[in-house]
Amino acid sequence: MSEPAAGPTGRLLALLSLLQARRQWPGAVLADRLEVTERTVRRDVDRLRALGYRVTAAKGPDGGYRLEAGSALPPLLFDEEQAVALAVALRLAADLDDGVAEGAARALATVRQVLPSRVRHRVDAVEVTGLDRGPRVDPVALVAVSEAIRRCEVLRFDYGDAVDQIGGPARRTEPLHLVRRRSRWYVVGWDLDREDWRTYRLDRMGLRTPHGPRFTPRALPAPDVATFVAARFKGSADQDAWPCRGSAVLHSPAAAVAPFVGDGEVEPLTDATCRVTLGSWSWPALAASLARFDTDLEQVEPPALATACRLVGKRLGAAGSSAAQPT
Template sequence: MANTSARMLRLLSLLQTHRYWPGSELADRLEVSPRTLRRDVDRLRDLGYPVDAARGVAGGYQLQAGAAMPPLLLDDEEAVAIAVGLRSSAAGAVAGFEETSVRALAKVIQLLPPRLRRRIDALQAVTAPGVFGGGPTLDAVTLTTIAMACRGEERLRFTYTPREGETMRRFVEPHRLVSLGRRWYLVAWDLDRGDWRSFRVDRLVEPELTGARFRPRELPGEDPVAWLRSRLAAIPSRYDVSVLIEASAEAIQATVGHWATVESLPDGMSRMRMNIDDLGWPVMVLGVMAAPFTVESPPELRERLRATAEVLARGAA
Protein backbone atom coordinates (compact mmCIF):
# COMPACT_ATOMS: atom_id res chain seq x y z
CA MET A 1 0.00 0.00 0.00
CA ALA A 2 2.87 2.39 0.82
CA ASN A 3 4.38 1.79 -2.63
CA THR A 4 1.00 2.35 -4.28
CA SER A 5 0.44 5.60 -2.36
CA ALA A 6 3.90 6.91 -3.21
CA ARG A 7 3.40 6.00 -6.87
CA MET A 8 0.04 7.79 -7.00
CA LEU A 9 1.56 10.93 -5.48
CA ARG A 10 4.26 10.79 -8.15
CA LEU A 11 1.59 10.30 -10.84
CA LEU A 12 -0.39 13.27 -9.53
CA SER A 13 2.75 15.40 -9.45
CA LEU A 14 3.41 14.61 -13.14
CA LEU A 15 -0.19 15.22 -14.18
CA GLN A 16 -0.29 18.58 -12.37
CA THR A 17 2.09 19.98 -14.97
CA HIS A 18 -1.09 19.94 -17.13
CA ARG A 19 0.88 18.68 -20.13
CA TYR A 20 -0.36 15.74 -22.20
CA TRP A 21 1.44 12.54 -21.22
CA PRO A 22 1.56 9.62 -23.69
CA GLY A 23 0.61 6.48 -21.78
CA SER A 24 3.87 4.68 -22.57
CA GLU A 25 6.01 7.61 -21.37
CA LEU A 26 4.01 7.98 -18.17
CA ALA A 27 4.26 4.25 -17.46
CA ASP A 28 8.03 4.37 -18.04
CA ARG A 29 8.39 7.32 -15.65
CA LEU A 30 6.53 5.39 -12.95
CA GLU A 31 8.17 2.06 -13.83
CA VAL A 32 4.82 0.27 -14.05
CA SER A 33 2.83 -1.59 -16.69
CA PRO A 34 0.13 0.21 -18.75
CA ARG A 35 -2.48 -1.84 -16.88
CA THR A 36 -1.18 -0.65 -13.49
CA LEU A 37 -1.13 2.91 -14.80
CA ARG A 38 -4.80 2.66 -15.82
CA ARG A 39 -5.71 1.41 -12.33
CA ASP A 40 -3.81 4.28 -10.69
CA VAL A 41 -5.57 6.81 -12.93
CA ASP A 42 -8.93 5.28 -11.95
CA ARG A 43 -7.97 5.66 -8.27
CA LEU A 44 -7.21 9.37 -8.82
CA ARG A 45 -10.60 9.81 -10.48
CA ASP A 46 -12.26 8.14 -7.50
CA LEU A 47 -10.55 10.73 -5.28
CA GLY A 48 -11.98 13.56 -7.39
CA TYR A 49 -9.07 14.38 -9.72
CA PRO A 50 -10.42 14.95 -13.26
CA VAL A 51 -8.07 13.04 -15.57
CA ASP A 52 -8.83 12.90 -19.31
CA ALA A 53 -7.74 9.83 -21.28
CA ALA A 54 -7.23 9.26 -25.00
CA ARG A 55 -7.23 5.71 -26.29
CA GLY A 56 -5.33 4.16 -29.17
CA VAL A 57 -1.66 3.86 -30.15
CA ALA A 58 -0.98 7.50 -29.32
CA GLY A 59 -3.23 7.43 -26.26
CA GLY A 60 -2.36 9.19 -23.06
CA TYR A 61 -3.52 11.17 -20.05
CA GLN A 62 -3.93 14.81 -19.06
CA LEU A 63 -5.36 16.63 -16.05
CA GLN A 64 -8.29 18.79 -17.13
CA ALA A 65 -7.29 22.42 -17.54
CA GLY A 66 -9.03 24.80 -15.15
CA ALA A 67 -10.74 21.98 -13.27
CA ALA A 68 -11.41 22.43 -9.57
CA MET A 69 -8.88 20.44 -7.57
CA PRO A 70 -9.62 18.67 -4.29
CA PRO A 71 -8.71 20.93 -1.34
CA LEU A 72 -5.37 20.80 0.43
CA LEU A 73 -6.13 19.01 3.71
CA LEU A 74 -4.60 21.64 6.00
CA ASP A 75 -6.14 24.35 8.13
CA ASP A 76 -5.20 28.00 7.47
CA GLU A 77 -2.48 28.17 10.13
CA GLU A 78 -0.85 24.94 8.92
CA ALA A 79 -0.86 26.09 5.30
CA VAL A 80 0.67 29.47 6.16
CA ALA A 81 3.30 27.82 8.38
CA ILE A 82 4.30 25.40 5.60
CA ALA A 83 4.57 28.14 2.98
CA VAL A 84 6.63 30.43 5.23
CA GLY A 85 8.90 27.54 6.22
CA LEU A 86 9.46 26.62 2.57
CA ARG A 87 10.30 30.24 1.75
CA SER A 88 12.91 30.28 4.50
CA SER A 89 14.42 27.02 3.24
CA ALA A 90 14.42 28.35 -0.32
CA ALA A 91 16.42 31.35 0.91
CA GLY A 92 19.09 29.02 2.26
CA ALA A 93 18.06 28.79 5.90
CA VAL A 94 18.36 25.00 5.69
CA ALA A 95 21.46 24.04 3.71
CA GLY A 96 20.84 21.44 1.02
CA PHE A 97 17.07 21.98 0.85
CA GLU A 98 16.94 25.13 -1.29
CA GLU A 99 15.96 23.54 -4.62
CA THR A 100 13.55 21.03 -3.08
CA SER A 101 11.90 23.85 -1.11
CA VAL A 102 11.33 25.95 -4.23
CA ARG A 103 9.72 23.04 -6.07
CA ALA A 104 7.47 22.29 -3.09
CA LEU A 105 6.65 25.97 -2.60
CA ALA A 106 5.54 26.25 -6.24
CA LYS A 107 3.05 23.41 -5.69
CA VAL A 108 1.74 24.75 -2.37
CA ILE A 109 1.27 28.32 -3.63
CA GLN A 110 -0.86 27.03 -6.53
CA LEU A 111 -3.29 25.41 -4.08
CA LEU A 112 -3.63 28.30 -1.64
CA PRO A 113 -6.57 30.71 -1.89
CA PRO A 114 -5.75 34.44 -2.36
CA ARG A 115 -6.58 35.30 1.26
CA LEU A 116 -3.84 32.96 2.53
CA ARG A 117 -1.35 34.21 -0.04
CA ARG A 118 -1.93 37.73 1.30
CA ARG A 119 -1.30 36.53 4.86
CA ILE A 120 1.95 34.90 3.80
CA ASP A 121 3.12 38.01 1.93
CA ALA A 122 2.29 40.21 4.92
CA LEU A 123 4.16 37.93 7.32
CA GLN A 124 7.17 37.76 4.99
CA ALA A 125 7.24 41.56 4.69
CA VAL A 126 7.70 42.10 8.42
CA THR A 127 10.14 39.26 9.19
CA ALA A 128 13.86 39.04 8.57
CA PRO A 129 15.34 35.52 8.43
CA GLY A 130 18.86 35.29 9.81
CA VAL A 131 20.38 33.30 6.97
CA PHE A 132 24.13 32.78 7.32
CA GLY A 133 26.00 33.88 4.23
CA GLY A 134 24.19 37.06 3.18
CA GLY A 135 23.26 36.17 -0.38
CA PRO A 136 21.17 38.50 -2.55
CA THR A 137 17.58 39.02 -1.40
CA LEU A 138 15.14 37.28 -3.73
CA ASP A 139 11.44 37.70 -4.36
CA ALA A 140 9.68 34.42 -3.49
CA VAL A 141 7.06 35.09 -6.18
CA THR A 142 9.83 35.31 -8.78
CA LEU A 143 11.33 32.02 -7.58
CA THR A 144 8.02 30.19 -7.56
CA THR A 145 7.00 31.56 -10.98
CA ILE A 146 10.25 30.27 -12.47
CA ALA A 147 9.86 26.95 -10.66
CA MET A 148 6.34 26.52 -12.06
CA ALA A 149 7.64 27.27 -15.57
CA CYS A 150 10.36 24.64 -15.20
CA ARG A 151 7.96 22.09 -13.75
CA GLY A 152 5.22 22.75 -16.31
CA GLU A 153 7.63 22.94 -19.29
CA GLU A 154 6.24 26.38 -20.14
CA ARG A 155 8.12 29.12 -21.97
CA LEU A 156 9.04 32.15 -19.89
CA ARG A 157 9.63 35.85 -20.52
CA PHE A 158 11.47 38.16 -18.13
CA THR A 159 13.59 41.29 -17.91
CA TYR A 160 17.27 40.65 -17.26
CA THR A 161 20.26 42.85 -16.42
CA PRO A 162 23.55 41.01 -17.10
CA ARG A 163 26.82 41.69 -15.30
CA GLU A 164 27.90 43.87 -18.17
CA GLY A 165 25.41 45.05 -20.76
CA GLU A 166 21.98 46.55 -21.21
CA THR A 167 18.75 45.45 -19.56
CA MET A 168 16.51 43.60 -22.00
CA ARG A 169 13.60 41.17 -22.25
CA ARG A 170 14.53 37.49 -22.62
CA PHE A 171 12.45 34.61 -23.97
CA VAL A 172 13.51 31.16 -22.80
CA GLU A 173 12.59 27.51 -22.31
CA PRO A 174 13.39 27.05 -18.59
CA HIS A 175 15.20 23.85 -17.67
CA ARG A 176 16.20 23.96 -14.00
CA LEU A 177 16.63 26.28 -11.02
CA VAL A 178 20.03 25.71 -9.40
CA SER A 179 21.17 26.94 -5.99
CA LEU A 180 24.92 27.50 -6.13
CA GLY A 181 27.05 29.50 -3.76
CA ARG A 182 24.91 32.22 -2.22
CA ARG A 183 22.88 32.67 -5.39
CA TRP A 184 20.10 31.14 -7.46
CA TYR A 185 20.52 30.54 -11.19
CA LEU A 186 18.08 29.65 -13.95
CA VAL A 187 19.47 27.26 -16.55
CA ALA A 188 17.46 27.70 -19.76
CA TRP A 189 17.49 27.45 -23.54
CA ASP A 190 17.56 31.03 -24.86
CA LEU A 191 15.20 31.12 -27.84
CA ASP A 192 16.57 34.40 -29.19
CA ARG A 193 20.19 33.21 -29.12
CA GLY A 194 19.59 29.55 -29.91
CA ASP A 195 21.84 28.29 -27.10
CA TRP A 196 21.93 27.30 -23.43
CA ARG A 197 22.30 30.19 -21.00
CA SER A 198 22.38 30.73 -17.23
CA PHE A 199 20.67 33.69 -15.54
CA ARG A 200 21.20 34.96 -12.00
CA VAL A 201 17.74 35.12 -10.46
CA ASP A 202 18.54 38.25 -8.41
CA ARG A 203 19.15 40.06 -11.72
CA LEU A 204 15.86 38.85 -13.17
CA VAL A 205 12.53 40.70 -12.79
CA GLU A 206 8.98 40.48 -14.11
CA PRO A 207 8.95 36.75 -14.96
CA GLU A 208 5.88 36.01 -17.08
CA LEU A 209 4.39 32.59 -17.82
CA THR A 210 3.45 32.58 -21.53
CA GLY A 211 1.22 29.49 -21.61
CA ALA A 212 3.29 28.08 -24.49
CA ARG A 213 4.48 24.51 -23.80
CA PHE A 214 7.68 23.02 -25.16
CA ARG A 215 9.40 19.66 -25.47
CA PRO A 216 12.46 19.66 -23.15
CA ARG A 217 15.87 19.70 -24.82
CA GLU A 218 18.86 17.69 -23.63
CA LEU A 219 21.31 19.76 -21.61
CA PRO A 220 24.96 18.98 -22.46
CA GLY A 221 26.25 16.60 -19.81
CA GLU A 222 22.68 16.28 -18.40
CA ASP A 223 23.74 17.47 -14.90
CA PRO A 224 22.59 21.11 -14.47
CA VAL A 225 24.87 21.73 -11.45
CA ALA A 226 28.01 20.45 -13.20
CA TRP A 227 27.09 22.37 -16.36
CA LEU A 228 26.58 25.59 -14.40
CA ARG A 229 29.83 25.17 -12.47
CA SER A 230 31.77 24.75 -15.71
CA ARG A 231 30.13 27.86 -17.19
CA LEU A 232 30.82 29.96 -14.11
CA ALA A 233 34.41 28.74 -13.92
CA ALA A 234 34.98 30.17 -17.39
CA ILE A 235 33.82 33.62 -16.23
CA PRO A 236 36.73 35.52 -14.69
CA SER A 237 36.02 36.65 -11.12
CA ARG A 238 37.95 39.33 -9.32
CA TYR A 239 39.65 36.99 -6.82
CA ASP A 240 40.77 33.35 -6.96
CA VAL A 241 41.11 32.48 -3.27
CA SER A 242 43.21 29.57 -2.01
CA VAL A 243 43.85 29.05 1.72
CA LEU A 244 45.52 26.22 3.66
CA ILE A 245 43.64 25.58 6.92
CA GLU A 246 44.69 23.38 9.82
CA ALA A 247 41.32 21.63 10.09
CA SER A 248 39.50 18.71 8.56
CA ALA A 249 37.78 19.12 5.20
CA GLU A 250 34.52 18.01 6.83
CA ALA A 251 34.67 20.77 9.47
CA ILE A 252 35.43 23.43 6.88
CA GLN A 253 32.70 22.21 4.52
CA ALA A 254 30.21 22.27 7.39
CA THR A 255 31.00 25.97 7.87
CA VAL A 256 31.29 27.12 4.29
CA GLY A 257 28.62 24.83 2.78
CA HIS A 258 28.69 24.56 -1.01
CA TRP A 259 30.05 28.07 -1.45
CA ALA A 260 33.62 26.80 -1.80
CA THR A 261 35.50 23.65 -2.71
CA VAL A 262 37.53 21.98 0.05
CA GLU A 263 40.35 19.51 -0.57
CA SER A 264 41.60 17.18 2.15
CA LEU A 265 45.41 17.15 2.57
CA PRO A 266 47.81 15.07 4.72
CA ASP A 267 48.65 15.92 8.34
CA GLY A 268 45.19 17.28 9.17
CA MET A 269 45.41 20.12 6.63
CA SER A 270 42.86 21.18 4.02
CA ARG A 271 42.81 23.58 1.09
CA MET A 272 39.79 25.86 0.63
CA ARG A 273 39.20 27.46 -2.77
CA MET A 274 36.77 30.22 -3.77
CA ASN A 275 36.25 32.17 -6.96
CA ILE A 276 34.63 35.41 -5.81
CA ASP A 277 34.31 39.15 -6.26
CA ASP A 278 34.21 40.11 -2.55
CA LEU A 279 36.90 39.18 0.00
CA GLY A 280 34.56 39.74 2.93
CA TRP A 281 33.22 36.20 2.66
CA PRO A 282 36.55 34.30 3.09
CA VAL A 283 37.51 36.70 5.92
CA MET A 284 34.28 35.80 7.72
CA VAL A 285 34.76 32.06 7.13
CA LEU A 286 38.33 32.10 8.47
CA GLY A 287 37.18 34.02 11.52
CA VAL A 288 34.43 31.50 12.23
CA MET A 289 36.81 28.55 11.76
CA ALA A 290 39.28 30.01 14.32
CA ALA A 291 41.96 27.59 13.10
CA PRO A 292 45.57 28.29 11.98
CA PHE A 293 45.74 29.05 8.24
CA THR A 294 48.06 30.20 5.46
CA VAL A 295 46.85 32.35 2.58
CA GLU A 296 48.17 31.06 -0.75
CA SER A 297 46.34 33.63 -2.89
CA PRO A 298 45.50 36.39 -3.53
CA PRO A 299 47.80 38.95 -1.81
CA GLU A 300 44.78 41.23 -1.37
CA LEU A 301 43.27 38.69 1.05
CA ARG A 302 46.31 38.98 3.37
CA GLU A 303 45.93 42.76 3.37
CA ARG A 304 42.20 42.50 4.09
CA LEU A 305 42.83 40.06 6.96
CA ARG A 306 45.49 42.35 8.52
CA ALA A 307 43.17 45.37 8.29
CA THR A 308 40.29 43.39 9.82
CA ALA A 309 42.54 42.09 12.63
CA GLU A 310 43.60 45.64 13.49
CA VAL A 311 40.01 46.81 13.69
CA LEU A 312 39.05 43.85 15.90
CA ALA A 313 42.09 44.36 18.15
CA ARG A 314 41.23 48.03 18.67
CA GLY A 315 37.65 47.12 19.48
CA ALA A 316 38.75 44.44 21.97
CA ALA A 317 41.13 46.89 23.67
Protein backbone atom coordinates (compact mmCIF):
# COMPACT_ATOMS: atom_id res chain seq x y z
CA MET A 1 0.00 0.00 0.00
CA SER A 2 1.50 3.33 -1.03
CA GLU A 3 1.78 6.33 1.27
CA PRO A 4 -0.25 9.47 0.57
CA ALA A 5 1.33 12.09 -1.65
CA ALA A 6 1.49 14.46 1.31
CA GLY A 7 4.32 12.36 2.80
CA PRO A 8 5.00 11.35 6.43
CA THR A 9 4.62 14.87 7.85
CA GLY A 10 1.29 15.48 6.14
CA ARG A 11 0.13 12.01 7.20
CA LEU A 12 1.07 12.73 10.80
CA LEU A 13 -1.01 15.92 10.75
CA ALA A 14 -3.92 14.03 9.17
CA LEU A 15 -3.70 11.39 11.91
CA LEU A 16 -3.73 14.08 14.61
CA SER A 17 -6.74 15.75 13.01
CA LEU A 18 -8.65 12.45 13.01
CA LEU A 19 -7.78 11.75 16.66
CA GLN A 20 -9.00 15.23 17.66
CA ALA A 21 -12.28 14.78 15.78
CA ARG A 22 -13.48 11.58 17.47
CA ARG A 23 -13.08 10.00 20.89
CA GLN A 24 -11.69 6.65 19.70
CA TRP A 25 -10.57 5.16 16.39
CA PRO A 26 -9.98 1.47 15.58
CA GLY A 27 -6.50 0.99 14.12
CA ALA A 28 -7.87 -0.62 10.97
CA VAL A 29 -10.16 2.35 10.31
CA LEU A 30 -7.31 4.82 10.76
CA ALA A 31 -5.15 2.79 8.38
CA ASP A 32 -7.93 2.80 5.80
CA ARG A 33 -8.53 6.55 6.14
CA LEU A 34 -4.81 7.32 5.83
CA GLU A 35 -4.20 4.71 3.12
CA VAL A 36 -1.38 3.04 5.03
CA THR A 37 -0.83 -0.20 6.93
CA GLU A 38 -1.75 -0.62 10.60
CA ARG A 39 1.97 -0.99 11.32
CA THR A 40 2.52 2.50 9.86
CA VAL A 41 -0.30 3.83 12.04
CA ARG A 42 1.47 2.40 15.12
CA ARG A 43 4.71 4.12 14.13
CA ASP A 44 2.92 7.44 13.55
CA VAL A 45 1.22 7.15 16.95
CA ASP A 46 4.65 6.71 18.53
CA ARG A 47 5.82 9.88 16.77
CA LEU A 48 2.85 11.81 18.18
CA ARG A 49 3.67 10.53 21.65
CA ALA A 50 7.24 11.76 21.24
CA LEU A 51 5.84 15.22 20.44
CA GLY A 52 3.90 15.29 23.71
CA TYR A 53 0.49 13.97 22.66
CA ARG A 54 -1.02 11.39 25.01
CA VAL A 55 -2.35 8.75 22.62
CA THR A 56 -3.51 5.63 24.40
CA ALA A 57 -4.12 2.23 22.78
CA ALA A 58 -6.64 -0.40 23.84
CA LYS A 59 -6.51 -4.01 22.67
CA GLY A 60 -9.39 -6.25 21.66
CA PRO A 61 -12.24 -6.03 19.14
CA ASP A 62 -13.46 -2.74 20.65
CA GLY A 63 -9.99 -1.32 21.04
CA GLY A 64 -8.25 1.40 19.15
CA TYR A 65 -6.48 4.71 19.64
CA ARG A 66 -7.63 7.65 21.70
CA LEU A 67 -6.17 11.12 22.28
CA GLU A 68 -6.18 11.89 26.01
CA ALA A 69 -5.88 15.20 27.82
CA GLY A 70 -2.45 15.74 29.35
CA SER A 71 -0.84 17.91 32.01
CA ALA A 72 0.77 20.12 29.34
CA LEU A 73 -0.80 21.69 26.27
CA PRO A 74 0.74 20.25 23.08
CA PRO A 75 0.41 21.98 19.71
CA LEU A 76 -3.19 21.98 18.49
CA LEU A 77 -4.27 21.39 14.92
CA PHE A 78 -7.18 23.28 13.35
CA ASP A 79 -8.48 23.17 9.82
CA GLU A 80 -9.06 26.48 8.04
CA GLU A 81 -12.72 26.84 9.04
CA GLN A 82 -11.95 26.06 12.68
CA ALA A 83 -9.08 28.55 12.73
CA VAL A 84 -11.25 31.33 11.31
CA ALA A 85 -14.11 30.55 13.71
CA LEU A 86 -11.76 30.52 16.70
CA ALA A 87 -10.07 33.78 15.72
CA VAL A 88 -13.39 35.55 15.10
CA ALA A 89 -14.77 34.33 18.44
CA LEU A 90 -11.67 35.60 20.24
CA ARG A 91 -11.91 38.96 18.48
CA LEU A 92 -15.55 39.30 19.54
CA ALA A 93 -14.68 38.38 23.13
CA ALA A 94 -11.78 40.83 23.21
CA ASP A 95 -13.87 43.70 21.88
CA LEU A 96 -17.21 43.10 23.59
CA ASP A 97 -16.43 41.76 27.05
CA ASP A 98 -14.08 43.64 29.37
CA GLY A 99 -13.96 40.69 31.73
CA VAL A 100 -12.05 38.44 29.33
CA ALA A 101 -10.65 41.10 26.99
CA GLU A 102 -6.99 40.77 27.97
CA GLY A 103 -6.88 36.98 27.80
CA ALA A 104 -8.85 36.90 24.56
CA ALA A 105 -6.58 39.49 22.94
CA ARG A 106 -3.45 37.55 23.87
CA ALA A 107 -4.97 34.28 22.63
CA LEU A 108 -5.99 35.95 19.36
CA ALA A 109 -2.43 37.22 18.85
CA THR A 110 -1.10 33.71 19.46
CA VAL A 111 -3.52 32.10 17.01
CA ARG A 112 -3.07 34.81 14.39
CA GLN A 113 0.72 34.42 14.44
CA VAL A 114 0.57 30.82 13.21
CA LEU A 115 -2.24 31.23 10.67
CA PRO A 116 -1.42 30.85 6.97
CA SER A 117 -1.36 34.17 5.14
CA ARG A 118 -4.65 33.61 3.31
CA VAL A 119 -6.44 32.68 6.55
CA ARG A 120 -4.88 35.60 8.42
CA HIS A 121 -6.25 37.99 5.81
CA ARG A 122 -9.75 36.54 6.28
CA VAL A 123 -9.53 37.01 10.04
CA ASP A 124 -8.13 40.55 9.75
CA ALA A 125 -11.06 41.47 7.48
CA VAL A 126 -13.48 41.01 10.39
CA GLU A 127 -13.94 44.39 12.11
CA VAL A 128 -15.89 44.54 15.37
CA THR A 129 -16.86 47.70 17.23
CA GLY A 130 -18.18 47.01 20.71
CA LEU A 131 -21.15 49.25 21.44
CA ASP A 132 -22.61 47.33 24.36
CA ARG A 133 -19.72 46.72 26.72
CA GLY A 134 -21.00 45.66 30.07
CA PRO A 135 -19.49 46.01 33.54
CA ARG A 136 -16.14 44.31 33.98
CA VAL A 137 -16.43 40.76 35.28
CA ASP A 138 -13.47 39.00 36.86
CA PRO A 139 -12.60 35.90 34.77
CA VAL A 140 -11.77 34.12 38.04
CA ALA A 141 -15.38 34.66 39.13
CA LEU A 142 -16.64 33.25 35.82
CA VAL A 143 -14.61 30.11 36.35
CA ALA A 144 -15.61 29.79 40.02
CA VAL A 145 -19.32 30.08 39.27
CA SER A 146 -19.08 27.68 36.33
CA GLU A 147 -17.29 25.17 38.54
CA ALA A 148 -19.94 25.48 41.27
CA ILE A 149 -22.66 24.89 38.68
CA ARG A 150 -20.86 21.85 37.27
CA ARG A 151 -20.24 20.36 40.73
CA CYS A 152 -23.69 21.34 42.07
CA GLU A 153 -22.23 23.29 45.00
CA VAL A 154 -24.03 26.09 46.86
CA LEU A 155 -22.62 29.54 46.16
CA ARG A 156 -21.93 31.78 49.16
CA PHE A 157 -21.59 35.46 48.31
CA ASP A 158 -22.18 39.09 49.22
CA TYR A 159 -24.34 41.08 46.86
CA GLY A 160 -24.64 44.71 45.82
CA ASP A 161 -23.72 47.21 48.54
CA ALA A 162 -23.05 44.34 50.95
CA VAL A 163 -19.89 43.44 49.00
CA ASP A 164 -18.04 46.29 50.74
CA GLN A 165 -19.28 45.34 54.21
CA ILE A 166 -17.32 43.05 56.50
CA GLY A 167 -18.77 40.33 58.67
CA GLY A 168 -22.32 40.34 57.33
CA PRO A 169 -24.23 37.13 56.62
CA ALA A 170 -23.60 35.59 53.22
CA ARG A 171 -26.37 35.01 50.72
CA ARG A 172 -26.73 31.45 49.53
CA THR A 173 -28.00 30.09 46.23
CA GLU A 174 -28.06 26.82 44.34
CA PRO A 175 -26.63 27.97 40.97
CA LEU A 176 -28.13 26.37 37.88
CA HIS A 177 -27.07 28.51 34.92
CA LEU A 178 -24.56 31.20 34.00
CA VAL A 179 -26.00 33.36 31.20
CA ARG A 180 -25.05 36.49 29.29
CA ARG A 181 -27.80 38.94 28.35
CA ARG A 182 -27.39 42.38 26.86
CA SER A 183 -23.72 42.72 27.75
CA ARG A 184 -24.10 41.51 31.34
CA TRP A 185 -23.42 38.15 33.03
CA TYR A 186 -26.11 36.68 35.28
CA VAL A 187 -26.32 33.69 37.60
CA VAL A 188 -29.67 31.89 37.70
CA GLY A 189 -30.23 29.99 40.93
CA TRP A 190 -32.53 28.97 43.76
CA ASP A 191 -32.13 31.41 46.66
CA LEU A 192 -32.04 29.27 49.81
CA ASP A 193 -32.96 32.11 52.16
CA ARG A 194 -35.80 33.59 50.09
CA GLU A 195 -36.93 30.16 48.83
CA ASP A 196 -37.44 31.40 45.30
CA TRP A 197 -35.70 31.57 41.94
CA ARG A 198 -33.45 34.58 41.45
CA THR A 199 -31.16 36.09 38.83
CA TYR A 200 -28.00 37.79 40.13
CA ARG A 201 -25.66 40.10 38.24
CA LEU A 202 -22.24 38.51 38.41
CA ASP A 203 -20.44 41.86 38.55
CA ARG A 204 -22.33 42.65 41.78
CA MET A 205 -21.49 39.34 43.47
CA GLY A 206 -18.59 39.06 45.90
CA LEU A 207 -17.96 35.32 46.09
CA ARG A 208 -17.01 33.75 49.38
CA THR A 209 -14.89 30.65 49.72
CA PRO A 210 -15.20 27.81 50.19
CA HIS A 211 -18.45 27.01 48.43
CA GLY A 212 -21.30 25.46 50.37
CA PRO A 213 -22.47 21.84 50.35
CA ARG A 214 -23.49 19.82 47.30
CA PHE A 215 -27.13 19.88 46.21
CA THR A 216 -29.52 18.10 43.87
CA PRO A 217 -30.48 20.50 41.04
CA ARG A 218 -34.11 21.64 41.00
CA ALA A 219 -36.19 21.79 37.85
CA LEU A 220 -36.29 25.30 36.40
CA PRO A 221 -39.93 26.56 36.18
CA ALA A 222 -39.64 27.10 32.41
CA PRO A 223 -38.96 25.02 29.30
CA ASP A 224 -35.42 26.42 29.12
CA VAL A 225 -33.21 29.05 30.72
CA ALA A 226 -33.71 31.55 27.87
CA THR A 227 -37.49 31.53 28.41
CA PHE A 228 -37.05 31.82 32.17
CA VAL A 229 -34.68 34.79 31.99
CA ALA A 230 -36.85 36.58 29.41
CA ALA A 231 -39.87 36.23 31.71
CA ARG A 232 -37.93 37.51 34.71
CA PHE A 233 -36.85 40.62 32.87
CA LYS A 234 -40.43 41.21 31.83
CA GLY A 235 -41.37 41.22 35.51
CA SER A 236 -43.88 38.42 34.97
CA ALA A 237 -44.38 35.06 36.65
CA ASP A 238 -45.79 33.85 33.34
CA GLN A 239 -43.06 32.49 31.10
CA ASP A 240 -44.35 34.20 27.95
CA ALA A 241 -46.36 37.24 29.04
CA TRP A 242 -45.71 40.79 30.15
CA PRO A 243 -47.58 41.75 33.34
CA CYS A 244 -49.26 44.60 31.42
CA ARG A 245 -50.49 44.14 27.88
CA GLY A 246 -52.71 46.38 25.77
CA SER A 247 -53.37 47.81 22.32
CA ALA A 248 -54.21 50.98 20.42
CA VAL A 249 -55.04 52.04 16.89
CA LEU A 250 -52.18 54.05 15.37
CA HIS A 251 -52.65 56.54 12.54
CA SER A 252 -49.71 55.07 10.63
CA PRO A 253 -49.51 52.27 8.06
CA ALA A 254 -48.56 48.83 9.39
CA ALA A 255 -45.45 48.67 7.18
CA ALA A 256 -44.06 51.81 8.85
CA VAL A 257 -44.72 50.53 12.37
CA ALA A 258 -43.80 46.84 12.11
CA PRO A 259 -39.98 47.24 12.23
CA PHE A 260 -40.19 48.91 15.66
CA VAL A 261 -42.65 46.80 17.68
CA GLY A 262 -40.16 44.24 19.00
CA ASP A 263 -42.09 41.30 20.41
CA GLY A 264 -45.42 43.10 19.87
CA GLU A 265 -48.04 42.52 17.19
CA VAL A 266 -49.23 44.70 14.30
CA GLU A 267 -52.62 44.28 12.60
CA PRO A 268 -53.24 46.31 9.41
CA LEU A 269 -56.64 48.04 9.44
CA THR A 270 -56.52 50.45 6.49
CA ASP A 271 -53.78 51.81 4.27
CA ALA A 272 -53.14 54.51 6.86
CA THR A 273 -53.95 52.81 10.20
CA CYS A 274 -53.08 49.70 12.16
CA ARG A 275 -53.66 48.20 15.60
CA VAL A 276 -50.55 47.61 17.71
CA THR A 277 -50.51 45.24 20.70
CA LEU A 278 -47.60 45.54 23.12
CA GLY A 279 -46.55 44.44 26.57
CA SER A 280 -44.53 46.12 29.30
CA TRP A 281 -43.71 45.93 32.99
CA SER A 282 -46.19 48.69 33.95
CA TRP A 283 -49.13 50.55 32.41
CA PRO A 284 -47.33 53.95 32.28
CA ALA A 285 -44.36 52.26 30.61
CA LEU A 286 -46.72 50.73 28.06
CA ALA A 287 -48.35 54.12 27.43
CA ALA A 288 -44.94 55.69 26.87
CA SER A 289 -44.03 52.87 24.50
CA LEU A 290 -47.09 53.60 22.36
CA ALA A 291 -46.29 57.33 22.37
CA ARG A 292 -42.86 56.72 20.83
CA PHE A 293 -44.44 55.98 17.43
CA ASP A 294 -45.03 59.75 17.06
CA THR A 295 -48.56 59.52 15.70
CA ASP A 296 -52.15 59.92 16.89
CA LEU A 297 -53.68 57.11 18.96
CA GLU A 298 -57.27 56.01 19.49
CA GLN A 299 -59.28 53.02 20.74
CA VAL A 300 -56.84 52.40 23.58
CA GLU A 301 -57.54 49.17 25.47
CA PRO A 302 -57.87 48.09 28.26
CA PRO A 303 -59.15 50.92 30.50
CA ALA A 304 -56.02 50.68 32.69
CA LEU A 305 -53.90 51.60 29.66
CA ALA A 306 -56.18 54.53 28.79
CA THR A 307 -55.79 55.81 32.38
CA ALA A 308 -52.03 55.46 32.11
CA CYS A 309 -52.05 57.45 28.84
CA ARG A 310 -53.78 60.35 30.62
CA LEU A 311 -51.30 60.13 33.51
CA VAL A 312 -48.25 60.11 31.22
CA GLY A 313 -49.71 62.98 29.18
CA LYS A 314 -50.24 65.02 32.36
CA ARG A 315 -46.68 64.37 33.53
CA LEU A 316 -45.16 65.28 30.18
CA GLY A 317 -47.31 68.40 29.95
CA ALA A 318 -46.12 69.51 33.38
CA ALA A 319 -42.53 68.83 32.41
CA GLY A 320 -42.92 70.88 29.28
CA SER A 321 -44.49 73.79 31.18
CA SER A 322 -41.70 73.83 33.76
CA ALA A 323 -38.91 73.86 31.19
CA ALA A 324 -36.99 77.11 30.88
CA GLN A 325 -38.33 79.26 28.08
CA PRO A 326 -35.87 80.57 25.49
CA THR A 327 -35.07 84.26 25.82
